[in-house]
Amino acid sequence: MATLNLIDVKKSYGKDEVIHGVNFDIHDKEFVVIVGPSGCGKSTLLRMMAGLETVTAGEIKIKDRRVNELEPMERNIAMVFQNYALYPHMSVFDNMAYSLKIAKLGKAEIKARVDNAAKLLQLSEYLKRKPRQLSGGQRQRVAMGRAIVRKPDVFLFDEPLSNLDAKLRVQMRLEIKKLQRDLGVTSVYVTHDQVEAMTLGDRLMVLNGGYVEQFGSPIDLYERPASLFVAEFIGSPSMNIIDGHAADGVVELVNGVRLPGSSEVAGAVKAGIRPEHLSLDPAGVIAIRKGVAEQLGSSTLVHGTLDGSDIAISVALPGVHREEQLDDVMCFSVMEQGLHLFSADGKRV
Amino acid sequence: MSGMVEKKGKAAWLVHLGLILGILVVCFPIYLAFIASTVSSGDLVRPPMPLLPGEHFIANYKEALFSGVNTPVWNMLLNSTIMALGIAIGKIIISLLSAFAIVYFRFPLRNVFFWLIFLTLMLPVEVRIVPTYEVVANFGMLNSYSGLILPLVASATATFLFRQFYLTVPDELAEAARVDGAGPMRFFVDILLPMSRTNIAALFVILFIYGWNQYLWPLLMTTDPDMNTIVMGIKQMFPSGDDLPNWPVIMATALLAMLPPVLVVVLMQNLFIKGLVDTEK
Numbered sequence: 049m050a051t052l053n054l055i056d057v058k059k060s061y062g063k064d065e066v067i068h069g070v071n072f073d074i075h076d077k078e079f080v081v082i083v084g085p086s087g088c089g090k091s092t093l094l095r096m097m098a099g100l101e102t103v104t105a106g107e108i109k110i111k112d113r114r115v116n117e118l119e120p121m122e123r124n125i126a127m128v129f130q131n132y133a134l135y136p137h138m139s140v141f142d143n144m145a146y147s148l149k150i151a152k153l154g155k156a157e158i159k160a161r162v163d164n165a166a167k168l169l170q171l172s173e174y175l176k177r178k179p180r181q182l183s184g185g186q187r188q189r190v191a192m193g194r195a196i197v198r199k200p201d202v203f204l205f206d207e208p209l210s211n212l213d214a215k216l217r218v219q220m221r222l223e224i225k226k227l228q229r230d231l232g233v234t235s236v237y238v239t240h241d242q243v244e245a246m247t248l249g250d251r252l253m254v255l256n257g258g259y260v261e262q263f264g265s266p267i268d269l270y271e272r273p274a275s276l277f278v279a280e281f282i283g284s285p286s287m288n289i290i291d292g293h294a295a296d297g298v299v300e301l302v303n304g305v306r307l308p309g310s311s312e313v314a315g316a317v318k319a320g321i322r323p324e325h326l327s328l329d330p331a332g333v334i335a336i337r338k339g340v341a342e343q344l345g346s347s348t349l350v351h352g353t354l355d356g357s358d359i360a361i362s363v364a365l366p367g368v369h370r371e372e373q374l375d376d377v378m379c380f381s382v383m384e385q386g387l388h389l390f391s392a393d394g395k396r397v
Numbered sequence: 398m399s400g401m402v403e404k405k406g407k408a409a410w411l412v413h414l415g416l417i418l419g420i421l422v423v424c425f426p427i428y429l430a431f432i433a434s435t436v437s438s439g440d441l442v443r444p445p446m447p448l449l450p451g452e453h454f455i456a457n458y459k460e461a462l463f464s465g466v467n468t469p470v471w472n473m474l475l476n477s478t479i480m481a482l483g484i485a486i487g488k489i490i491i492s493l494l495s496a497f498a499i500v501y502f503r504f505p506l507r508n509v510f511f512w513l514i515f516l517t518l519m520l521p522v523e524v525r526i527v528p529t530y531e532v533v534a535n536f537g538m539l540n541s542y543s544g545l546i547l548p549l550v551a552s553a554t555a556t557f558l559f560r561q562f563y564l565t566v567p568d569e570l571a572e573a574a575r576v577d578g579a580g581p582m583r584f585f586v587d588i589l590l591p592m593s594r595t596n597i598a599a600l601f602v603i604l605f606i607y608g609w610n611q612y613l614w615p616l617l618m619t620t621d622p623d624m625n626t627i628v629m630g631i632k633q634m635f636p637s638g639d640d641l642p643n644w645p646v647i648m649a650t651a652l653l654a655m656l657p658p659v660l661v662v663v664l665m666q667n668l669f670i671k672g673l674v675d676t677e678k
C-alpha cells in the first residue's frame with residue numbers, strides 16, 4: 049500500500065517561486081503522468097518527491113508518512129533518469145546490485161534479485177558488460193533494472209525515453225506500462241510528450257508554469273479540458289481555437305458563423321474544436337479555405353483558414369488519401385459534443 | 398598515416414632517416430655518459446675521449462651504489478624514491494579530496510577557497526622558500542622525510558585538474574548514487590575514484606617526476622648526507638677544492654638517477670596516454 053500525497057507543495061529558488069502550491073493524492077499502484085511544456089517545473093516536482101531537492105513549503109507523504117526531511121534512500125523510492133545515469137565503470141550486474149550492496153544484503157539474495165530483474169528485462173546475457181557496450185534501449189533497461197531490484201514503494205521517472213528513437217520509444221513505453229502493471233508499484237512519470245502521457249497514465253496531471261491546470265484520467269482531459277491551456281496541450285494535432293461571442297444559447301464566431309452553444313454562457317468566449325471533430329459536410333456551416341495539406345497515409349491533415357477571417361484551422365480527414373480530392377473551400381459541421389467553450393480568462397465554461 | 402608511408406616510399410625513407418638522426422643527436426650525450434661510466438678515471442681525462450665501453454662497468458657502478466662520494470647512491474636513491482612517492486601520492490590524495498569538496502559540497506566561501514588554492518599556483522617553492530624553511534625548521538623537520546615532502550604536497554594544478562574532471566561527471570550520477578543510498582564518501586570511493594583512475598595515473602607520472610627532480614628544496618633543508626636526494630647528491634659529488642672529480646662514478650650516479658623516472662614512464666605509459674587523451678565516461 050504505497051500512496052503518495054502532496055499537500056500544498058511549493059518550491060522557490062532564491063526569490064523565484066517555481067512551484068506554486070501543488071496538491072494531489074496518488075493511490076496505491078497508480079500510474080500518474082505529469083505533463084507540461086518545458087520549464088513548467090515537472091522535474092523539480094519529481095525531484096522533490098525523490099528527495100533530491102528540498103521542499104520550500106508544504107508536505108510530501110509516502111505511505112502516509114511525512115518524508116520532507118528524509119534522504120531518497122530512506123523514502124524507499126527509485127528513480128529512472130533521462131540520461132540513465134549508469135555508473136560507467138561498473139558492469140550491468142554491479143550497476144543493478146549497487147544499492148543492494150549498500151543496503152548490506154547477502155550475496156545470494158543480491159544475485160537472485162538481479163538475475164530476476166535481468167530476466168524480466170531480457171538483460172541476462174549482458175550482465176557482464178559495461179554500460180558503454182550497450183545500445184540506448186539496453187541502457188534504458190538497465191536503468192529500469194536498477195530501480196526494480198530495490199523493490200521500492202514508488203517509481204519516479206524523469207523523461208526516461210526522450211533519448212531513444214521514435215520506434216524504440218513506442219516499444220519501451222509498452223514495456224514500462226506492462227512492467228508497472230505486473231509489479232504493481234505506484235509510479236510517477238514525467239514527460240513532455242503528450243502521446244506518452246495519454247497512453248501510459250492511469251491519471252494525467254497537466255502542469256503549467258508551476259500550477260496544476262488539471263488532474264484526471266487521460267480521456268477526461270481530452271473530452272473535458274478544464275482550461276484553454278489543457279485543451280491546446282492535450283491532443284494532436286492540437287485544438288483549433290476561434291474567438292467568438294456567446295448569447296442566448298448561440299455562439300457567434302468572428303466570421304459571423306453561428307453555432308448552437310450553451311444557454312448559460314454569455315459574453316466573449318473562445319470556442320475550441322478538435323481537428324478530428326470537424327466532419328466534411330456540404331451543408332455544414334464552417335467553411336475552411338484550404339492551405340497546406342499533410343498526407344499521413346491513413347488520413348490527411350488540412351491546414352487552412354476559417355473562411356472570412358485569417359484564423360488558422362486544422363482539420364483531420366480520415367479516409368482521405370490524396371490532396372487532389374479536396375476542394376479549395378470545404379464545408380464542415382461540428383460533431384456532437386465537439387464544441388468546447390472557454391471564458392476570456394481561459395477557464396472552461 | 399600508414400597509408401601515407403606506403404604510398405611515398407622514398408619520402409618515407411627520408412623522413413625516417415631524419416627522425417633517426419634526431420634521435421641519435423638526442424641520445425649521444427646519454428651514450429657518452431654511459432661510456433664515461435664504464436671506463437677508469439685516468440682513461441676518461443686522457444685524450445682522445447673514449448667512444449667505446451671500457452672494462453670498469455661493474456666496478457664503477459658498485460662503487461657508486463655502495464660507497465659513492467659522500468653517501469652511497471642506494472641511500473640517495475631510496476631518499477629520492479620516498480620523497481617522490483610521498484609528493485606524488487600526497488598531492489593526489491589531497492587534491493582529489495579538495496576538488497571533491499569544492500565541486501560537490503556547498504559550503505560558505507566555497508569559491509573563495511577555490512581561488513585561494515588557485516592563487517598558490519603563483520607561489521612555487523622557490524618564491525616562498527625562506528618562510529617555508531623557517532616553518533619547517535621550527536617544526537624540527539629539517540633532515541627528515543616529512544620535511545622533504547610536506548611543503549611540496551599541496552597542489553593547485555592537480556586540484557584544478559580534478560575539479561575540471563568532476564565538473565564533467567553528470568550530476569545525475571551523484572543523484573543516482575544518492576538514491577541508491579550511497580553517502581558522500583561512499584560515492585567518492587565507489588564511483589568518483591574509479592572513474593578518475595586514468596587521470597590519477599597520468600598525474601602520478603607527472604608528479605613523480607616532479608618530485609624526483611626537486612633540487613633546491615632538498616639542497617636547502619638536508620644537511621645530513623644520509624638525507625641527501627639523488628638529484629642534489631650528484632652536485633654534491635663535485636669536489637670543492639683542487640681534487641679531481643671522480644667522473645666515472647659521477648656519470649654512473651647520473652645514469653642511475655635517470656632510471657626510476659624512466660621506469661615509471663615506461664611502466665605507466667599506457668595509462669598515462671589514456672589519461673591525457675580520452676576521458677572514459
Ligand SMILES: Nc1ncnc2c1ncn2[C@@H]1O[C@H](COP(=O)(O)OP(=O)(O)OP(=O)(O)O)[C@@H](O)[C@H]1O
Pocket residue numbers: 061066084085086087088089090091092093240
Ligand atoms: N537550480 C535551479 N536554480 C534556479 N532555478 C531553477 C533551478 N532548477 C530549475 N530552475 C527553474 O525552475 C523551473 C522549472 O524547472 P524544471 O527543470 O522543473 O522544468 P521541467 O518542467 O522539468 O522542464 P523540461 O521539460 O525542460 O525538463 C525552470 O524555470 C527553471 O529555470
Ligand SMILES: [Mg+2]
Pocket residue numbers: 090091092
Ligand atoms: Mg525536466
